[in-house]
Amino acid sequence: MSTPVKTASPPKTRSSASREVLLDRILELKRDNARLRRNIDLHTDKNDMSLRYIRPTKYDGVLYxxxxxxxxxxxxxxxxxxxxxxxxxxxxxxxxxxxxxxxxxxxxxxxxxxxxxxxGREKGDAAALKLRSRCQKQGGSLEGLSRDIDGLVRRAYYSADARTSSKITIDAFINAIDDSTVRCKLRDSFPSSIEEALRKAKSYTINLEVEAQTHKHKPVVNVVCNTDPRIEHLEQQVAALSDQIKQMIQNRPPVRSHHCHQMK
Known part of the structure; x- marks a missing residue:
């Protein structure tokens, strides 16, 4: 039995080898292109989704x-x-x-x-006038005072830079506080922001209230003078008479002896 003889495949020419390389490169580019399209579509969907949920922020009337x-x-x-x-x-x-x-x-x-x-901005002049007269009402909270002061400063000085606006707000807040002790303590502490000024003002106020309550319950001892006015008047008269007697003794003339006068 004869064994089949394998015929050798013809050697690849340069043109066929180049063709296979090009086909592989084309397939690779197609895969990259498909992957890129998927990423673009995914990114676009995310952007569309995020834009779809854009909403305006809350507004409380503080800003213009x-x-x-x-x-x-x-x-x-x-x-x-x-x-x-x-x-x-x-x-x-x-x-x-x-x-x-x-x-x-x-x-x-x-x-x-x-x-x-x-x-609106046309209320700026009115806000400046209101800022000058704004003060802490009796029983009014420090939080409400700082919030009002901050809003009035923003309207009255809308063209000021952030640093200047902050300085005006802090000074106006301190001047508006009713308690003079709290005002002095705040000025001495040099707060750098309205938030810090509010925090310190609340702390000083609480400390003063605690101190007042502590001294309120301490017993007060009253010293009562039981001296009778009549006795005091008599004592004054006795002292005056004593002074008169002393004066008379000092001013009396010397006494001469009659017996001594005859011997001379």
Whole structure:
């Protein structure tokens, strides 16, 4: 039985080898391209998802409404909100003073007008006047005082830089505090921010209240003088008579003896 003879495959030419290399390179590029497309699609989906949930921040009326409104209309334009939706979203993002101002309005335009009148830049002069007269009310909290002072300074000095605005806020807060002892302690402590000034003011106030309560319960001993006025008057008379007697003794003339006079 004869064994089959293996025929040798013809040697690869340079052109066929180059073709295989090119095919491998094309497959590799296709895989890279597919992977790149998947990454791009995933990144785009994430961006679309994040942009979809962009919402305006809360507004309490401390900052100027013009600044907040610029942000709000940008977000509204991105989402394509109509005026009804704008009104609903705006009202849901108001709090504090701003909510009190716009709560009674019926339309988005009315809310914008009311907030512009109450919290706009044109109120800067009025805020400066109010800042000068603002003081701590009896029973008023230090937190509320610092919050009001901060808002008034922001409106009255909107063009000031952060450092100047902070210095004005701290000085106005200290001057507005009712207790003179707390004011002096705060000035001596040189607070660097309104937050630090508020924290120290609360601490000083609590310490003074504790000190007052401690001394309030200490017994007060009254020294009562039981001297009878009549006795005191008699003592004064006796002392005066004693002085008169001493004076008379000192001023009397010398006594001469009659017997001695005859012998002479």
């Amino acid at each position: 409404f013009e600044d907040y409104y610029a942000q709000f209309v940008t977000v509204a334009a991105h989402h394509g909100w109509d005026d009804t939706t704008k009104g609903i979203v705006l009202l849901s993002h108001l709090e504090g003073k701003a909510l009190s101002v716009a709560g009674a309005c019926n339309t988005f335009a009315e809310m914008v007008e009311a907030l512009s009148d109450a919290c």
